[in-house]
Amino acid sequence: MQKDLAVLGYEELLLEFRTILKSNKLKFTSQREAILQTLCRHPQHFTSESLYLLVKKNYPKLNIGIATVYRTLSLLEENGLVSSISLGVQGKKFEIANKPHHDHLICEGCGEIIEFENPKIEKLQEEVAKENGFLLTNHLMQLYGLCQKCQTV
Amino acid sequence: MQKDLAVLGYEELLLEFRTILKSNKLKFTSQREAILQTLCRHPQHFTSESLYLLVKKNYPKLNIGIATVYRTLSLLEENGLVSSISLGVQGKKFEIANKPHHDHLICEGCGEIIEFENPKIEKLQEEVAKENGFLLTNHLMQLYGLCQKCQTV
DNA sequence: CTGTGTGCAAACATTTTGCAAGCAG
């Protein structure tokens, strides 16, 4: 259903976004552009709040509101340009979806997030789903632990 | 660190709870008992709200408050008697931790949750952690899809 | 008795919504 985005640059994502907007009769605004641009230039994991603050800082003239950030993130997520993970304590985080699916290793000490992919696990997940009669659409895997640094503290 | 609870019945969990309370100089109250009992008798996945409503219904004399449910769930979770998963849309859910670790298959159609365990995946997760220098303490894996019923609708 | 636990309501944090004005197409 959803186009595979592989590893896209900003230009391609922007084009993708404009296409989606057009086909839904939505408008391309400077706020939406600023949010997409910020997500692309900072391939980190944002909370709604932290993304809001960064956009505000980088585009002071825009006078953006937090509601717009929420609305745009929902829009981007619905269309597969952004994906989110919900961490327990740290709340929900978003990242630009310009690379293939991956999962997360999360340090409980310093909060660092490492991305990884493991095809063997993915295959086993498919098997589990099949055994239970499920048609898999998505999955979420987060490994919690201590990174090398935090183990020695 | 945490005792393995295997598959315990209510009596054993109750004893465990009382021991934990005593060793922390906390008190065994009828509210705490009612919450533990309700969790045991209904091995489903509760939200704070749904657990609150059920306890309220089953123990009308108790006149329990939602704050007590939150406080007790935190207490139980800290001590490993309850575990929680945070679902995207459906919010956070709790279940009694009287069986060994397992993960969840979640139907996006009807919300049904199926539990499973898969040692092969667990082993691969350990490997991923090791490759990244992580010391694993915990993990979360949720597979989303459509159950057999919902595929045909 | 003592100090922990409770219900209640207020406080909080986060996200959503209604609205009038702004602006893209």
Add this chain to the structure above:
DNA sequence: CTGCTTGCAAAATGTTTGCACACAG
């Protein structure tokens, strides 16, 4: 021009906290 989009503030949601009274130990 039209109607989608915005910022703002209010509302809604989910969770935590302060307090005076209750009650377990």
